Amino acid sequence: MSALKSLEKEWQEWLKINLARGVPANNLAASLFERGWVDAAYELISKSSNQKIPHINMTNNYVELSDKKVSLSFVCYKPFVTVINDFLSPEECDALISDADQKLKASRVVDPEDGSFVEHSARTSTSTGYHRGEIDIIKTIEARIADLINWPVDHGEGLQVLRYEDGGEYRPHFDFFDPAKKSSRLVTKQGGQRVGTFLMYLSEVDSGGSTRFPNLNFEIRPNKGSALYFANTNLKGEIEPLTLHAGMPVTEGVKYLATKWLREKPYI
Numbered sequence: 001m002s003a004l005k006s007l008e009k010e011w012q013e014w015l016k017i018n019l020a021r022g023v024p025a026n027n028l029a030a031s032l033f034e035r036g037w038v039d040a041a042y043e044l045i046s047k048s049s050n051q052k053i054p055h056i057n058m059t060n061n062y063v064e065l066s067d068k069k070v071s072l073s074f075v076c077y078k079p080f081v082t083v084i085n086d087f088l089s090p091e092e093c094d095a096l097i098s099d100a101d102q103k104l105k106a107s108r109v110v111d112p113e114d115g116s117f118v119e120h121s122a123r124t125s126t127s128t129g130y131h132r133g134e135i136d137i138i139k140t141i142e143a144r145i146a147d148l149i150n151w152p153v154d155h156g157e158g159l160q161v162l163r164y165e166d167g168g169e170y171r172p173h174f175d176f177f178d179p180a181k182k183s184s185r186l187v188t189k190q191g192g193q194r195v196g197t198f199l200m201y202l203s204e205v206d207s208g209g210s211t212r213f214p215n216l217n218f219e220i221r222p223n224k225g226s227a228l229y230f231a232n233t234n235l236k237g238e239i240e241p242l243t244l245h246a247g248m249p250v251t252e253g254v255k256y257l258a259t260k261w262l263r264e265k266p267y268i
């Protein structure tokens, strides 16, 4: 059933009138989205413009993927943030950890001046980066993410695995590239904007280590196997400052996280 057709008659009428008046489809979609009609908003965008955005089917509280069924336990609409339970099995988490553990090095961030990768006190973790499809477990995970968010595998950066120990954190930051910064032109040359972020918690953390959104006043606790997705741009394709987020200091235990940043276009 089309999500647009299942809207109340008055809303269908409202859409028809405004589209006929020439109001851009993504402005109308933004209004639908803010009311929580996520599927209808995405359907409107994909029908009326060439703009494509990652999209999770929000009709049910679960999503049937080709290799498993996952459930959604939290949704925020503006910006779009959702938590997916049991996205990875405990065995998949352990397999990824044991491969990454041998390769971990101090994490780096993008230098705002020249776009190079540098070590920084704002990101105190060790990490390792993989090429897309580098090992079988990564192939499986990448295919599952693509299936869930309806976004091609080749629009994703390589997976990063991070390990945060006692006090390890990632201070508040944005994942998108700010168009006002010089370095953004360089880093978006390949693949365009980072439209979405998909984080997977690989371990239980006894204390601390939440992913916190200071502008939204909530935090997501790490839960082995669960995933967190958020859209870094809005339905008009503009960067979304409400996505400011931080990996809070780990105070007990070890936090392992896998990060997949999604690009606007193929990322070679």
Ligand SMILES: O=C(O)CCC(=O)C(=O)O
Pocket (backbone or CB within 6 Å): 170, 175, 197, 199, 209, 210, 211, 212, 245, 246, 247, 248, 257, 259
């Ligand atoms: O550690 C976290 O919870 C957040 C990680 C993060 O923001 C990132 O990898 O971009």
Ligand SMILES: [Fe+2]
Pocket (backbone or CB within 6 Å): 173, 174, 175, 197, 245
């Ligand atoms: Fe981030």
